[in-house]
Amino acid sequence: MDWDGAVNAWHVAGRVYRIGRREWLTAEGWRQAYDDGVRTVVDLRNSREARRRDTDPAVAESAWSGVRIISAPTGEPDDSRFTAVCGPYLNDPAHYLHNVLLYPKKFVDVFRAVGAGTGAVVIHCAAGRDRSGMVAAMLQDLAGDSDQLIADGYAKGARGINERHRTHGPPHARERYLDDAELTPLLEQRGRTVVEFVRELDTRAFLLRNGLSAADLAAVLSLLGSRVAP
Numbered sequence: 001m002d003w004d005g006a007v008n009a010w011h012v013a014g015r016v017y018r019i020g021r022r023e024w025l026t027a028e029g030w031r032q033a034y035d036d037g038v039r040t041v042v043d044l045r046n047s048r049e050a051r052r053r054d055t056d057p058a059v060a061e062s063a064w065s066g067v068r069i070i071s072a073p074t075g076e077p078d079d080s081r082f083t084a085v086c087g088p089y090l091n092d093p094a095h096y097l098h099n100v101l102l103y104p105k106k107f108v109d110v111f112r113a114v115g116a117g118t119g120a121v122v123i124h125c126a127a128g129r130d131r132s133g134m135v136a137a138m139l140q141d142l143a144g145d146s147d148q149l150i151a152d153g154y155a156k157g158a159r160g161i162n163e164r165h166r167t168h169g170p171p172h173a174r175e176r177y178l179d180d181a182e183l184t185p186l187l188e189q190r191g192r193t194v195v196e197f198v199r200e201l202d203t204r205a206f207l208l209r210n211g212l213s214a215a216d217l218a219a220v221l222s223l224l225g226s227r228v229a230p
Helices: 027-035 080-086 093-102 104-116 131-143 147-168 180-201 203-209 214-224
Strands: 010-013 016-019 038-043 068-071 120-124
Touching: 010 131, 010 147, 016 131, 027 038, 038 104, 080 093, 093 104, 093 131, 093 180, 104 120, 104 131, 104 203, 104 214, 120 131, 131 147, 131 180, 131 203, 131 214, 147 180, 180 203, 203 214
Parallel strands: 016 120, 038 068, 038 120
Antiparallel strands: 010 016
16 A cells, blocks of 8 residues: 555455554555545554554644544553563464463454444554554455465564664664575564464354354455455
8 A cells, every 4th residue: 555654554355454653654645545445543552552652644633534543452562461472562373363362352353343344444553564464464364365465464564664673773672684695584484484373273263152243244354355255
């Protein structure tokens, strides 16, 4: 997606998109997203992350008038059950299943928010790689995407933020730019891990088992243009 200022912006499926921090969007970028039908943004970050940085473009709140912003965090960063496995934040698909099983109700809330969205829906976290990648893979699973498409979806997000690290530098010492010789084999391995995650989880069964209503699931599937029977 070429919305002005957007970092790591990609189409997921149907009328669902993913991006990095929404604060990177310029006023023109918000207008372009609106013109593309975006009416709902689901923020997967924790509340303390949802803030403007000095390096972000100055954008008036009126820029996203008509777009509903929904907070639906995917975890609790101070939860020792989370940090013992994932560290200070999620940055490896090997930990996606642990994250999801730790907070099933949070993921029901995420998918309920996506399904309740009007128009097109954008999901985002900070980098647009792991929390967005985790939810995007689950959405692609619901949409009936192939293993290859799901792996490719993760790779796009990882390459997108890696390019941002090349041009702007990483945000902290836990991240760094990877050249292609290092990145490509890593993405091949992590792509397989993402696919294993959704196939083991069975997104549809997981969400219904943990409280997502059949009507809410149908709304998500409609948004995705699902290729599998509801």
